[in-house]
Every structure is written in structure tokens, then in C-alpha cells.
Amino acid sequence: IVPFFSPTPIYLFKIPQISYASTAPELSDDRRYDFFSRVVPPDSFQAQAMVDIIRALGWTYVSTIASEGSYGEKGVEAFTQLSKEAGGICIAQSLKIPHNPKLEDYDKAIQQLLETQHSRAVIIFASEEDIRGVLNATKRANQVGHFLWIGSDSWGAKSSPIHQLEDVAVGAVTILPKRSSIEGFDEYFTGLTLENNRRNVWFAEFWEENFDCRLLSASKREDTSRKCTGKERIGSDSKYEQEGKVQFVIDAVYAMAHALHSMHKDSCPDHPGVCPQMESAEGKTLLKYIRNTSFNGSAGTSVVFNKNGDAPGRYDLFQFQMTNSSTLEYKMIGQWVENLQLRLEELQWPDGEQEVPISVCSLPCKTGERKKRVKGMPCCWHCELCDGYQYQYDETSCRLCAYNMRPNPNRTACQPIPIVKLEWHSPWAIIPVFLAMLGIIATIFVMATFIRYNDTPIVRASGRELSYVLLTGIFLCYIITFLMIAKPDVAVCAFRRIFLGLGMCISYAALLTKTNRIYRIFEQGKQTVTAPRFISPTSQIAITSSLICVQLLGVLVWFAVDPPNTIVDYDEQKTINPMLARGVLKCDITDLQIICSLGYSILLMVTCTIYAIKTRDVPEDFNEAKPIGFTMYTTCIVWLAFIPIFFGTAQSAEKVSHFFLSLSLSQAFSLSVSLPPLTNFLFIPSALTTMDKNRHRKAEEVLMLSNQILKSQRSDRDGGAGSSRCHYLRYHALGSTCTIMPYSGKGDERVEEVEEKEEGELEEGREKCTGKNTDASVGWTCGVHVLSTPLRQLLPYIHLQFTPQHPGVMAFVGAFLLTPLPLQLYIQTTTLTISMNLSASVALGMLYMPKVYIIIFHPEMNVQKRKRSFKAVVTAATMSSRLSQKPNERPNGEAKTELCENPAADPM
Template sequence: MKCPRNNPSRFPHQWYQPGEILIGGIVTHVGCDFQIIPFQQQSDQDYKCETILLTKFYQHILALVFAIYEINENPRILSNVTLGFHIFDSTTVQKWIYRITLDLLLTTHELVPNYKCGTQKNMLSYGSFESNVDDPTGHPSFYRTFPKEALQYEGIVQLLQHFMWKWIGLITMDDERGDRFLQTLEPMLSRNGICAAFTEKAARQVRWDDIDFLTNYLDNSIGNFLDSKANAIILYGETATMMWLATIFFMPTILNNLYGTAYVERTSAYVERTSAGKVWIATAQVDFAFTLLQKAFDIQIFHGALSFSILSKDPQGFRAFLQLLKPSSAKGNGFIKDFWEQLFDCALPGFVNPEGSCKTCTEEERLETVPAPFFEMSMTDHSYSIYNAVYAIAHALHLFASSRTKNRAMDNQGSLASLNVQSWKLHSLLQRIAFNNTVGEEVAFNEHGELEGGFDITNLVTFPNNSYVRVKIGRLEPQVSLRKRIIIHEDRIQWNRHLPQVPPSSQCNDNCMPGYSRKKKEGEKFCCYSCDRCPEGKISDKEDMDYCITCSEGHYPNQGQDQCLPKTANFLSFPEPMGIILAFTALSFSLITALVFMSFIKHQDTPIVKANNRNLTYILLISLFLCFLCSLLFIGQPNEVTCLFRQMTFTTVFCVAVSSVLAKTVTVVVAFMASKPGNLFRKWVGKQLAYYIVISCCFFQISICTFWLGYSPPFQDIDTHSLRREFIVQCNEGSVTMFYCALGYIGFLATVCFIVAFLARNLPDSFNEAKFITFSMLVFCSVWLSFVPTYLSTKGKDMVSVEIFSILASSAGLLGCIFFPKCYIILLRPELNRREQLIRKRHYIL
């Protein structure tokens, strides 16, 4: 400062008149909140402290005065009683408390105490204190117009979670409160997946005379939080934390001024690094205030900072009260002289200026022109807390005075001379007091003496003239559920201009994108990780997932493995190409079989048709016709009816066809054997033998199917696991054993038929079909032997296609091998369809 400072002990020794009521328990900061230690202290005798008034905090005193002024003017509160106050400093350094408080409050040069011992035990604070103060046993009458401290911790965690800031920095003062803050917050951060990249403790003293110390201090301080990937940094402690941080940022310039241009190269790197954008998150205890020695500091580095603050409003008339404030009109207010001179860098008239180099204050200076870091015209949240504290005491005293109407002591003029309230009585009143202040907000205390209420979340918007405004961008409500306590309006936030993106990211490393999962890095905090691709069949649909997950039933991972897509139904449908081909083939063969049957009906009296049991031939053709048609039951979406009957129909009809072929083969053998004189087979010759064979063989197959239906029938089923992108709509065969029993029985009949036909292929009979049957059974058995492994190795509609193909191929083999030669003669060589052409010379094998 340019102007010399006069002895502050000229202030009046108290700011209340005799006979007025003393409010002895409102704690506030008025004096030595920031000390500059030019050189290292060698001993207590060498101790020197230049007290710099933190001008912004002078509003705390003015808020207290304004509240008392309103109460004294309000006839509904403590009528006929005039309030006054003492001021006590709450700084933690005892020798500063002693020296500065007495200097500010005494009128003489002698250090004579002017306060009552023990008043600190009847406190009502506007700020938060250590947790041990919450103990009702040690501090039974301690109240504070500050919400629950734990609520602010929850708000910090939820704010970080809202913006997904998981790699953050912590800056506190180097004291017990800072340690307690870290001990409380860090476990909460860890439980919510947030890590502290660094923890910086702000030093209260800096040795400006030691350049090596300053260089190392810059390396250790700036290096920690400006080179870190942590873009979100939490500030806790008090306003001195903010002033320390501003000094760190401006320190390179200070060093250049102290040590000349030779230091420019060493500090240029620091200047470049301090231009990096960060998001500063300040707790409600921290105010963006600076001393006038920091007037040249550029506060743009704090643009976009987020801050918790006590819910507050501007009382009506407070701005007008400040506008009327002038040193000459503030009688009895000794603080205003030092405040005014430091704020406007001038000397008030009537005080000697030895150097004669300082301008004189005109008292026309306007507080509205002062930048916000040094004084605000709107009531700050801390001043608002003091304002409410005064009203809380006044309302408690009013209740006490109202209860003493019969016994209160009156002076000769009928006014209340004094009101000596014992602490325990005031304590009992404050416990249950609740009132609406002048702006309509309710003031009440909980069981721990804390203010019932939440916090505002504000955004610091700075201007080129180093002023700023706070914009409310959210709230922290204690009455709602934990997950919904914080409300953020992101569209109202103005971020730091140097941030690479908004909202900014604050991560140890880039997020693991969907499709990847996090993998812990050995030896590092859990917030630092690598990203691994999800294994086959699993996905991660969010960023930074700890592990990949399996899709729910009916869904499958997409190619990027970042989402689950619904599976499509897999079944052999009529519209698809394979369904069309198989259906067309089945209908074509059915039509051919029908035409063959019609041809045989038309030429039923010819030798070719009559040979080897004409009725058995008709049964075979009808069964083949049904075999081709039953394949259509396998096409289309399976349902309960088709699943129940398609395998039963197929195995039964095929059993009839194979049984008919077997009967034809046996008939040939029996006819040949019966042609020998005296052979026992003569009595078996006839149509009844063939019918017995067909009926008995089919009866056994029907028995298998009946037992199958009764024991474990087929049913509609959905297979969601076999195929990656589709779910299979299929028919579950129920009992697989019965299914293969039915197929095995048909295979057994076909094998017997093949063996008998093969042995009888060269019998000298004019009506011998054994050679054709041998080829047909060879095709039939080949098809179904290849069917089994192919069927078991396929899934879904491919499995159904294999079965349909086997049905069509085996049926076509029977139709072609047995009936193609006959149809050739009937239709193309009718001259051969005569008895004399078909009778051949028989050769007997003896």
C-alpha cells in the first residue's frame, strides 16, 4: 500500500452504549485473516506481523450492525430494549487473537482486556467448525447458522458424479481442519469410484527472501495440480486457501518484480502453465476474496469456478444501508477508517501523513465501484448467516423477555435497564426457536445446533475489471432422497475459457468406450486403468464398465459389442428360397406320384400292374404320395399342432411304405419257393401274406408312436443359445430316445428288405421285382445313414432342411427305382406290356 497506516488502537473500545444488551456469542472475522510474513521468524522477539484488513469481510460487521439496526427499529421484537454487541476474533493463533483484537477495540495504547472471560463457551457461529464441537457434552450451547457439514460432503461427491469427474485434486489448508476434511472425504470418494490425483496443503507462511525455497515451492505446488490430468480441483479450508492459490498463480510475476529480469526465463514456464483451464470447486467456507495487496492479480483463472454456498437472499434495504455508509457519518465505528483508507487507497482528513504522498479521501468514493473480490454490495452468504444469527439471538431474548413480564426490573423511566440471560436459559430457547426472517425464509436449528437447510451451487463469472458475479446453477436439498439431493442446470454454467472441452473431462485416462471393459493397472489407483475388448458373446453398453455382460434372452451382441440386438426367429419358412425349393420339390413329386397312381389305375388290367400284388402297389403309391406331402409339415413356423404330429405322421407313413416294399420282396421269395413241388411255402402264397406283413409292421410302429405321445410328446420350443444372432423356433422331440427308436425301426425294416431283395434279385421269375427293390433300398438306406450325422451337426432351419431332403430323397428313390421301369413300359413301350412278352423261361437253382 502506498499510504502509511496509523495505529489501529485509536478505534473506540466498544460499539455499544452503557445499559444496552450485549450479544456476546456471535463469532465473526474482522481483522487479521491474512498475514504477510516478509522474512522468516527467528524468535518470538523478532516476530512482526503487518495486519492487512480483508476489506470484503468488513461486510460481516455491517450485516451485524444492519440486523441490530432493524431489530432496534422493529417494535414487535424487544420493544423498549436496545441491542448492542462485542466483537471477538476467532482466529486460531492465540497471540494474534490477543494483540489484534485489543488493538482494534481499545481507545488507549494500553493493552487492557475488554471482554468477559468464558464468553467463547456461548457461541453462535456463522461458519462450520471442527467435528468435536458437535459433541453436545463439551459444547451444550454451541449453535451455527451453517447447514450440516456432512451434507456438503455428500454434495461434493454427487457433483463429481454428475459430471463424471473421477480423477480430482484436493487443496486444503495445512492445519487440523484440513486433515479432518481429507480423513472424511477421501473414503467417501473411494466408495463412489473417485480418486484423488494429488493432495496439496496450502502453507500459511512463505519465505520471500529465499529464491531457492521459492523455486522449489513453485515446482512442488504448481507441478502437482497444473500438470495433473485432474481438471476438477476441490478447495477446502477458508478464504486464505483461495488467496494462497491466487498467490501461487501470480508468484512468477512477483518473483520477476523482486529479482529482476534475470528470473524471467525461470518463471516463463510457470506463467505458461498457469494459463491452463481448471474447474475449481470451492466449499461454502471459502470466499473469493483478496487483500488489496493482491489487487493486480488476474482472477480470470478462476472463471467458471463452482462453489457451494449457504442459501441466502439480499434483505431489503441493505444495499441502501451500504450506499449511505461514509466515515464521517459512522459515529462510534472505528473500523470504517481503516476499511475506507485501504479500500480506496487514500487518507481520511484529520490524520497526519508523514510522507505527504497519499491522496486524501473525499468521502465521495462509492462502494459500488469496488470489484467483488474486495467488497460486494449484495449481502454474501456468510454475512447472511451473521444476519440470521443476530435475529436468532433477538428472537430468543424476545421469548425470554416476554416470559418475565411480571418480574423484569424497570428503571425510573419505565424502560428495561438490563437483561442478564443465563446461558442455559438462552440455550433452551434456541433449541426450539423457529422464525421467518425479513426475506421470508425459515430459520431453525436441528438437534446438533446446525441450521436446517441446504446449499446453493453457484458459478463464478469473472469480468476484465477483476470483478465477478455468482450465478446460481443448482441446489443441494437435504430433505429429498440421497440420489436426488443435487440439482444442476448445466445450461447456466459458464466454463473456464481455456478448457479443451465443456463440460470438461477429469479422468486419469480416457474412458473405456462401449465394447471394452476396464482392467486395473498394477501399482496404480483404481481410477487408472487400461481398456480390454469384451470377450466373444458379451457386451459393454456404457463407458468405463468394470466387466462385460451377457445379453439377455432373445438378444445378441452387435459387431461392435456395445449393444444387444434382438434376435430374429430362425425357422424354415415358405417365402424364403430354401422353403420355396423344398415345397416345390415336395409338391412336384407328389404330383408325379399321383400321375403314376392314375396311370396304374388306368392300366390296372395289364400284366405289369397286376404282377406282384396290384393292391400292394396301390398302397405303396399312396404311402409315397403321403410321404412327399408330410414333408410340408416341416416348413413354416412350428406350432403345437405341427410339432405334435409331424414326426408321428412321417414315421408312420414311411413305415407303411417300407413295409409295403418288404411285403413285395417277401412275396417274390415265397412265390419262387412255392413253385417247387412239395414245398411248405405253398400254403403262404396269396395276398393275405402281404397284408399281414404290412399290418404287423405298421402296428409295431404305431405302438412306438403311441407310447411316445403318452410318455414325452413333442412340443414347440425356442432355442436362444445355439445361434448367435437368431433364436431357433423349433419342435422339441420330447423323448429323443423314442424319436430314434421310430427312425431305427424304419431303418431296420429297410435293412431287412434290402437283404431279402438282394438275395432274391436273380430269381428266375417273370414277375420278379427284387432287382428294382434292391436298388431302391440301397438309395433309401444310403440317404438315412448320411442323414443321422448331418442332422446332428446342424441347427435350426438347416436341421429341418436336412430332414425334409432326406424324406424327399428316400421317397423319390423308392418311387424312381421301383416304378420308373414299369412306367416306361406302360407309357412308352405298351407292346411289351403283354403276358407272352413277360413270361420268361424259368431257371431253377437246385
Template sequence: MALMAVNILLTFTVECYYPQNTYNFLVSVFAVEEINNNSELLPNITLGLHVEESLMYTKKIIESTLNILSGQHTVVNFKCYSSRTVAAIIEGFMDEESYGFYNMFQIYHYPQVSFNSQNLDMSNPVQYPYFYRTVPSELHLCVGIGKLLKYFGWKWVNIFSTDEESSVRAVQILKERIRQNGGCIASHEIFPHNWGFTKSQLDKIIKAIKESSTVNIFYLNKNFAFSLTYVLFLQRLVKSSHVFITIAEVEIAKKIEKYFKMSNKFFIFKPYRKVMPNFLKFIREMKPVWLACDDNAKYWWRDLCDRRCPKNIRRDCNSSDKNFPFTHCLSKYFGSSYSVYNAMYAVAHALHDMIMSGSGNGTTWTRENREILYSVPWKLHHYLRNLQFKNGLGEEMYMDENGDLAIGYDILNFIILPNTTLKYEVVGHYNPNAPPGQDFTIDEKAIIWDSSFTQIPPQFRCSLSCHPGYRKLTREGEPICCYDCIPCAEGEISNQTDMDTCTTCPDDQWSNQKKDACIPKVITFLSFEEPLGIVLTFISMFFFLITAAILGIFIYFRDTPIVRANNRHISYILLISLMFCFLCSLLFIGHPEDITCILRQTTFGITFSIALSSILAKTITVITAFQTTKPGSKLRKWMGSRVSNSIVLSCSLIQTFMCLAWFFSAPPFAYLNMRSEIGTILIECNEGSVIAFYCVLGYLGFLAGISFIIAFLARNLPDSFNEAKYITFSMLIFCSVWISFIPTYLSTKGKYMVAVEIFAILASSTGLLGCIFLPKCYIILLRPERNNKKDLRKT
């Protein structure tokens, strides 16, 4: 049984010595040893490791990589002089370097697995078929930041980013996400990605922050720590009411921390990481022989001996140096070690799956499966894409169809404790692969807000929120986040904060006083319970009883001359019709129904037509009676009750037929008038046919006019026979009331319009009753001595 060797090339660049990279190197060694000691993973195969690191010298990286791939290099964990198969390249370049490296080495078809680059463009498996990574795409980073802003309702944002092509696209996606959530970009400053901050650039940032109270997103230093010097400089110069969101950890330096007061204002998005206890044990117990020639590494190992380091990383050694140049032992996740660890296991499992599928049980090496192993780079891609595996921690992991490890982001809160200790606290997660509703979580109790905030959580807006009852009115020439709050119009509401438009209430509802809810409209009609209805009812019943009493008097004194004069039967009909006129006004009071709407108009029209035709008959009777006293008069045959009754009957029938035509064509009906009065539903009777309504009124006016004209012409007849002047006065009152009724009726609404019609009915009926019958009642009751034929015949 032969022993085979497969190597992995690990390479990364940094701008300066970054102590967290030592963790990245050590975890690769740890992972290789752990894999080689696992009898179930890659049996009879030794996994080797080539490591290259350079301080931004891309030329040196390319040269070293070519040497390794050509076999002219020494492997870390075994020494040989023959070429060994390189399975994959695991790199920790920044986005642009990772992109450039891929373009150069893709011709060799080596899988390139990045534990650092989040370039969103390289998630395309068609354009980048040989690229994989164990960190999420930058696209998810933008979505996660957008969700954090939305969660806290932060809508006023400053963005500071670099001019890298990938970052430019990512920030554009972030800006679109912010706008979709109703937010606005107060300012967006772009800086060269390969420069440090100059004073003028810092002044530019400070000016942008000072101009408004915003959330400040630093889309900078994506691959490395954000210098605490910058943080302190910003906090000293800008006002306190700000929150900072970064995509890089803040580099903790103890000697700076002592002199400046820090604030709890930072949220940091970093790819999901996990502490690996066995790896920390490996660091505590290993002998740093390989790092003996590196001065920086000596300091690195010495710092782990300091008593201030936590026990999980502290080495059992002594250090007399009191300085603390690096605080890598205070790191929460120890660089990108978790991502490097997963990259090692992903390549190892892909190799295992490939070899097992090609060699059966993998225990016997033949010429054929040796060739499979030597053709690793070309065939390994099939097994890396959509790979499912368990890492050394027993976690289920998988690479998606884009070659990205399906993990998300941790949201860290940079916390300064009262004893000046700095630490990171995980306060939330964003995992784009989780089910909807579970992809974004925030533990608000874990967040420690700065004491300078007057509101927890703080709010960042160009304008204050518009409370319910108000809507936003965008200021001309300013972003949509800058607006004024104006109250909703009558009949409209806004029941949420910051509504763009007010919602119109349904027809049967109206806005309340605060205009934040629709309430049922007040239903109004002229009811018997309200004061106006009670007064009109009382008047109607009072005059009904008065009329009934007069009728009783006329019946009781029916044989007296004054009752018998001018046709007492017509007087009875007139009195009865007036009684119905007073009673019909009650139909106008109360809740309108279809039947009451029909009855009120037809009853009113018919009873008044009977009353007016009776008056017309009495007027004609007066004239006829006077003319018959002349010698040779031919009108004597027209005297008697038959003619008078015919006039009453014929005139009343005409009105009755018009009412029937009205009823069968377009009868009155009850309806809800929701628009005449604000916030009120008027229950009214619709006339149905306005023409029919005014025809009925016009006919009554015609009868009244004829009666008035005839009575006016007969006003000077002798008093002994003359009732015409009383009829004249009654018709004058009647016509005056109804002429004034029409404009008043048309200018009023709701129950007051009904009250006007009732008043017209009562006033005109009272005028008829008073002018025609009160003089006679006066003689009957108070001057009975004048109630004889002798006085009636006196001229």
C-alpha cells in the same frame, strides 16, 4: 421503572489488517442500536457491546476477555464504573482459535456464538453445549462441494488443504463424497495452516495441477480472502483447462488487476449472506469518530469516498488520493456482516424470551427478575437452542438442535468483465435444510465460463466417457476413474454413459448392432414363404402328383400281366403310402405347433413303416413265387394276398403301437430355442422322448435292412419273375439316405435341421418310387408289346 443493561462481548482475530472486519465491527454497532430502538424487543433493557480485536495475539484476547467478564472495562455505548452483566460472547475466530477459546471459557457457561468458525466437530451439543454459530457446519460445505462436482459430472479432482484437525476431517468426508459419486482424487496435498505459501509449496501445487486436467479444490484460507497474487501466479503457470473451487473469497486488488489477464474459472463457496440496505445507509451517514485513531481505518473511510465505489456504499465526501489500496467497497456482501447481524439478533431474542418467561410482562423489575437477569449465562442456553426468531430484515430464522443457524451456502462465480472489472455473481445455492430435490440449485445461465474451454460446461476425467454400447475396464494399478472402454459382449448392452458392467438382454431379446438397446430376437422357422420352403413344397407336391399318376396308371392297367405280377394290391398300398410320405414332408414346413409336431413324427413313422413293410411283402412274394415253381414245393399254400397283407398289417401295427406309446409318454412339442443361434429364436419341435424318436427310426431301419438283405439274396432269380434287384437298388438308396441323415441331422440347427429331414424323406421316397415303379411304367407306357405273359415267363 428501572433501566437495566446487558452486554455482549464481540471479539475476533485476524492474521493481518482485513478491511472486511471493519464491516463486522460496524454491523455490530448498527445491530445494537437497531435492537435498542425496537420497543418490542428487550423493552426497558439496554443492550451494550464490548469489542476486542487483536492480530493473532491470543494471549491479549484472553486477557481482554477476562477483564470484560470481571467488569473492568468500558462499555461502547455507555460509560459506567460498575459491573454489567455479560450475556454472551460473539466471536469471529478461526476454527482452532474458536476451539481453544471455548475450552478456556466454558467453565463460565457463557454462550459462545461464532459468526466465522465452521468446525464440524463443534456441532455436537453434548460435547459443546455452550457453542452456537450463525454459519453452517463444515460438514454441509463438503456436501455442497460434492453436489457441485456431481452436477457437472466432474470426476477427476485435485485437493489442496491445510493440516487443521477440523479441515483434515472435513476433507476426508469430501473425499468419501467424491468417491461415492464415482469420482477420484488425482492428488491431495496438505500444507501447514499457519504458514503462507512458500515457493516450493506453490511449485508443488503447480506440478500436481499440470499432471492432469482436473478440478482443483483449494480447501484453504477458510476464514479469510484467498490472495489474488496466488491466483494470478497459478493462472500464468498452469494450462488453461482447469476449474478452481475455493472456500474463501478471492481478495480483489485493483493495482494487480491492471497488469494480468484473469480467467473465469473460480467457484467459491461462502455461507449464505444478504445485503442489508439499512446497514449500508448507516455506514454512509455515520461519523467515523470512533475510528479516528486508527490509520488503517482512515484509509478505509477514505476509500468509500471514491467515485468508483457503488452508490449503495459511497459516502458523500471528497478524496484527492488516487490510490486504491483496498477495494472493500466493491465487496458483494461486506465481510461477515450478515452473520454478525444474525448473531446479535439471536442473542437478543434469546434474552427477550428468557426475561419474558421469568418476569411476566417484563415492565416491572423486582428483585427476583433482576436475579434472573444477572444469571443470564446459565439460563440463556435453554432459549438459544432451537431458537426461532426474526432478524431486523424480517427474515424467519432458527437455530437447530446443534446450535447452528439453519442456513446454507451461496455458490459464487468469480467473474472478470471485459472492462477488467472484477465481481462475484451468485450462480447457485446449497441449503441442507431445504426439502430433498430443492436443496441444491444451479443457474447455468448465470455462469460465465472462460473462453479457453472447448466444451461448456468443461469435463474433467482421467479417461474419456464410455459411450452406450461400451463398459469401463479399470486399468490395473490406477484409480477407478482411469479406465479403458471395451464393447459389450454379444447379447449384452449398456444404455448409459460410463457403465461399469453391461446388462444381459432377456432371453427373448438380443443386443442391436450398437449394443445400446435390446431388440426382439428374430423368430425363425422353415416357412412356406421363404425360397427353401417353396422349393421343398414344390418337390413334395411334384412327386406326390407323379406317384398319384403312377397309381392311376397301375389302376388303369390293372389287368395287364406286369401289374398283376407280384401282388398288385401290395403295389397299390405301396404307392398310396409313398403319396402320404411325400405329403407328410409338408407337415415339417410352417410354424410349429404342438399338434403339427406330433403329426409330423407319427405320420412319418407310420407311413414309412407301411411303405417298407409293403416292400418286404413284395420281396417275400418274389422268393415265394420262385420257390413254388419247383416240384413238390410246400410254399404254394403261402402264395396269395392274405400273407402279404398280413405282413404289411403286422409290421405297420408294431410301428403304430410305438408311436402311440411315444404320444402318451413324452410326445413331441413345439418350443422356443433361444440359445442355439445368436440373436435368433428358433421355433422347433422337440422330440419329447429322444429314445422314442430313435426307436421309430431304428424300426424303419430294421425293416429296410431285412428287405435289403432278402432282396439282395434274391437278386439272381430269373428275370421273368424277378423284382428283387429293383427292390435291392431301392433299399440301397433308402439305407444310404437315412444313414447319412443321422450325422447331418445332428450337426445342423433350426430350420436347416428340418430341411435335412424333409430332404431325407423326399430322397428315400423318390428312390423307392423310381427303382420299383419306373421300370414297370416304362414297359406299360413305352413297351406295351412286352406287357404279356409270354415275355414275363421268358427266362
């Protein structure tokens, strides 16, 4: 029976040993220490208990301190090995206290522990002296309450390691092999005296140490002069506490006794005492009986040995904490018998912390973040957010959601991307619908007016049949707006394909037929007075229908090749922020298919524009040649703007939408301010015949003078005495509101005075004006009207004067460019519908609104005219090369009515 392993001759002779105190893990190696057994558990069980405690408390980053030597170093080694096997525990610092340490060694150890601030838990396998040294150094470093101590059985539930260091040890969790106080031993031991215990040679030394005195004979103490009387009593004259290893000493003795008894029973049956067979027995035989021994020990627990000669691990767990009586003491908080049983609710921590303190290298990542491990440190990581359309698959990886999915807000899973469509209440739908409704109302009004006055000269002069066809096309252009905004389904998608280009095709087919007819009439008229073929209304309808059938045939082919269907487009609105991602429900129509569907109509539009340019010199606005030309020029601008807008929305929705709105409003404004003067200019010829012939100066002279003045700046806005005559009066006639209003009282006289001057004086005035520093914003439209209209008739229109520098429009454009708007989803649909609405509005406004105006407000001009033959009209039209620049003296423009309403002229 030995306290620790002893490599004495008895071991060399293979005599078995039973230890009651040796816990070194290496003694479990049965190949090296095959004759060694122990009734106490090895430190490897204690290390396993520590690993289980740390995992139960959620600590992953700990440090270790060991006393130099077998106990400390081997204990920490066992703990490190078991923590690696268990996983999830990393060693931040592993320190060793040398033999015979100095204060500096303890202080250095604490400073090293503080280098890893997050590692608050410290595993300590050390002697009592080293435990005290570490706690003292902690106090000197002013780190009381920072470290969370886990002490081995050398600390256990002893008071000596923490004497006067209780505040530093608060919260410490310690381990002690399960033991019990042996009844009767205290009575026996406290009754021992020097007289009745002479057999124990060390008892006299214990007596001096326990009572702090000297015995008279052979005393080894020289630090005290107090003499022992021999009448001292253990427990009453000194502090006594039963040694914790008493249980194991008794169990070790009984284990040997039980082994010898079993061996005697087998070797010497029915023979009292030691028989010869037992005397010659070898150590291996006795070891076999020791390893097979099993009995209840002195504390009532079973005493057994495993194959390595180790006793089972049984530990009590304690924590040094404040009790209800406000005193600090060890409290049992659980036990470890092959597995951990810990009462977490009974734990207390330094500084009154309610929750278990943390001792981790890295804090847990938030939801939606993955761990990026630090190389060589599995307990340390950096947190990285699963960005874009990724979600957190597990702790260390992110995965991409499916194409129709997006991560949920906390990025722990994927969820379907919401599906949206253009709603009727959306601003991107309200504007086109509003314009379309206005256009439909206007179209119906015009059509009703034409039907009501179907047989009047103006309606007949417009070409009734083609006018109704054109109005039908305009009406369909407005109707397509509602189909483009309606919720997509198979039927809606089919109607979109049909009507997308049909309205424009009908409109431009009718206009192309008109312009082609005018061109053919006057080109042939230059060579012969014979009427060209196919100019009758029936022929015109047939030609228009043929052009329309090409569009319908293309749509039928489209239906056959690619039947209409709906799709959900997830790519169009897959934004950087997945929370803003949307799937757009739309018809299965690509941008290229839209352009192809409109391509034929655009071809008709371009062809019509070419004919409009060729017929721009036709006199008297023959068959609306000039309004058709202006309509086509404006339409080309709108559609030229549509193409970059439509294909550029994917790159810069905000800028393109701002540009588009500014352009559309500017076009609409230009159109609105141009209609009134054009109405007077084109359809009230009586206003052009009120002056005598000498007052009609050539238009090109006025425009030339206006352009010269436009490029200069005027210093005297009031027209002072220093201004030349031409400068003073011409600005009065051609200027904007700020210059014309002060002289409106005498305007008539001055205008007539200028216009009655001779050609030479006008040229002289032009030269004077060019040399002056003048100021005004002039517009050629008003300039033309001044020559033919008294100033009092011109004034109502001058306040609508529009130039590219109009302050209202410039402020509008600036505000849109400087104020960012949120990204919109449906710019393409809005662009397409508004472009079609604008095109239809231009045609309706230029070709039919002035006529409706005359029909309703000037019925006296809508009178029957005398008929003239086709030959007479063509002869008059070709008499002079400048005929197109001079107004005809006959009122109401007879020629165009005759050509429109003379079916007999068609040689078809």
C-alpha cells in the same frame, strides 16, 4: 465481542464470547467451547453448500486444496466428511499448502492435480495469498480453463485474490455468507478523520495504509516518503468498499446488548441501572440469555443461535464470468439457506462451453452395461456388458432372462423370443415340396398306366396286387413331406405320427414279400419241383398286410402312451447372439421317437436287402430280382447317410447340409444316368440277340480287362501307330467321349474284329494292354453293352458317362465346401423328407419306370407268351450253376410271367 475465538483469561473465567468472523467448524463443539457463540455460520455449513453445488452440477470426482492451519484444514475435513455422508462424491487429490510457501510448492500442487486429468473440479479452502499462488501456478503450467474452481468465503466476491489473474478465475464458483451493505455506515466511515476519531488507537495506522503516506508523529511506515496532510478523505482520495463483516460486527454487538437487556429485565425489575443481583450473576446465566436471543439484525435477517451457539447458514453464491458489457465480474447465481437454490441457466464456463463440464472418475456406462466398482473408490468403475441372455437389472448387476425370453436390443429388459416354424416359401421347404410333387405326379402316372394296361403281360408279370400296394406306399412317402412342413397342431402331429413310417413300411413290406417269394421258389426248386406254399397273390397280400399291421399297432401304442401335442423348442435355436434366437414351433416328437417310428421300416428294408443279395443270381431278372436288389442297395446308402445327417445337424449345420446336398445330388445323378442302359439291358432283350453266338464274350472277361485299363494312363489319346492292337481297339470300345468320338466312323468294324478273335488272341491282347501306358475313364456299364450292342446304338449313351471324378459334380462339391452359408433352422426336417423322397424315387424309377417305358414306347414287346408249368421253369432254372450269368435264348423272358400269373401253382 471478538473477531476470533480467544483463549484469554476472560474465557478461563467463563465469560461468554460472541464472534463476528470466526467460522472454524471445531468451535461448534459445545463441550469444549461452551461459552463461545458467533453470528456467522460455521464452515461446516459452507462445506454442506459446496457438497450440494457439486451434486447439482453432476460432479463426482473432485480434488481439494487447503491452506495449512485451522481454517483450511478444518474446512476441507468438514467437506470430506459431508461428501462421504452424502455419497456419490470421491476425493481424487487432497493437497495442503504449507506456511510460507514457495513458488515450487504451488507448481508441485498443480502437477499433482494434473495427475488425475478427469478430476477438473477443485475445492479450495485457502487464504487470499494461497489462492493467488495457485492461480499463478495454473497459468505457468499453461492450464488456463482446465480447472473448475469452487472457492470458500475467503475468496468470496473479492477482487484481490484474482487481480491480474482474471482469465484463470473465469468460471469459478464462490461462496460468501449472506450479507448486506449497512445504510448510514458509509456516510459515517467516510466522514472519519484523524481529528474526530482519536479514540481508535489503530485508526492512524489505517490512515497511512489507506492513503499510502506517513504521519509525522510515531510513524511505522518506512517504505514511502510521502507525508500525510490530514486533509485526505476516505472514498474521495482512496478506493473504498464497505467491509463485508460490518453487518456481523453490528449484529454481534446487538446480540450482547439484547442478552444484557433481557438479563437486566429479569434480574432487576423496576430498578434503574445494575442491581446487586445482576452484578453477582455468573457467565452461565449470561450465556443462557445470549443463546435465547432472537431479533432482526442490521440487514433485516433474523439473528438466532442454535444449541451450539452457531448462527444459521445463509450464503450467497457467485460465479466469476463475462457480463453483457464484456467485462469480467462476480455474478450472483443463487443462494443456500439450509438447501440449495442454484440458477443453472445463468452459469458460464471456460472456453465458451455450453454444457456443464464433467469432473468424473468414470464416464456413465451405456445402456445394457453394469458398473464394476474399483475397490476403495466408489466413484470409479469399469463398464461390463451384460452378455449372452442377460439384461441390466440395475447399475451394478445383470440378470438372466427366463428360458423363453431374450434381452431387448439395449439390454434393459427381457422380451419374448420370436416363435417360428418352417414356412412354405422357405428354401428348405421348396426343395422337398418340389421333389414330392414330382414324385406324386410320377407315381400317379405309373399307377394310371398300370391300371390302363392292367391285363397286359408286363403288368401281370410285375405282380399287380403287390405293385399297387408298393405304389401306394411310395405315394404316402411323398405325401409325408406336406405333413412335415405344415404348421404343427394336434391334428397335424397326429397325422405325422401315423404316416411318418407307414409309407416306408408299406413299400418295404411289399418288396420283402416279393423277394422272399423269389428266394423260396428257387431254394425249394434246387431240392424238388414242388411249388412252395403261400406264393399266390392272395397269400402275398395277406403277408404284406400282416407286416403293415405291426407298424399300425406300434403307432396306436404311441398314441396311448404319449398323446400328440405341440411344443415350442427354445433350446434348439438358442444361439450365442440372442438377437438370432428363435423358438421353434414343432410337434412333441423327439429324435429318438422318430428313429423308433422308422426303425420297423428300416428292419424291413435290411431284411429285404438280405433277400435281394441272396436272389442276385436268379436268371432273367426273375420277378424284378435284380432291380429290387439295386433299389435296396441304393436305399441303404441313402438311409445310412440320413442317420449322421439327422443327428449331426445340431453340431455343424452348414457342413452337414452341404454334405447332404452333394450326396443327394450325386445319388440322383447316378440314378438318372444308369436308367437308360439298364432299360436296354433289362427290358430290350431283342438287342441282345442280334449277334451270333461267337460274339458273346463272357462278361467277367470284359470287366477284368476294363479294370486293368482303368488303373493306367494313356499317353497317346489319338491311338497312334505305336499302340498295340488291343490297346487301340479296346479303348475305342470302352473309352469315354474324348477317346471314342474320333473313331466313331469305323467303330462297328473294329468292335466286331475284336470280338471275333479267338480266346488266345484275347488273352494276348490283354497282356499287351496291361503293359502299356494307357489313358481313359472307362465304365463297366458301357463295356458290357459294347459286347452286345453295335457301336451306333451305344453312342447316344456314352456322352452321359459318369465317374467319381466327374468335373461338374466335383466343382459343385468344392463350391459348397468353400462357400459358407448362413445357419439354417430346419435341416432335420429337410433331411428326413428328402431321404424319404429319394427312397421312393429309387423304387419308383428302378421298378416301374422302365416298364412304363416299354408299355408306352415298345408295345410290340408287351405280348402274350406261352404258358409253361412251374415244374418246367424250375427245372430250367436249376440245370446249371452258372445259369444266372447266361441270358436265355427265349425272347421277352417268359419264365417270370408264368410264375407271376399261375395261381394254380400255389399249393396254398
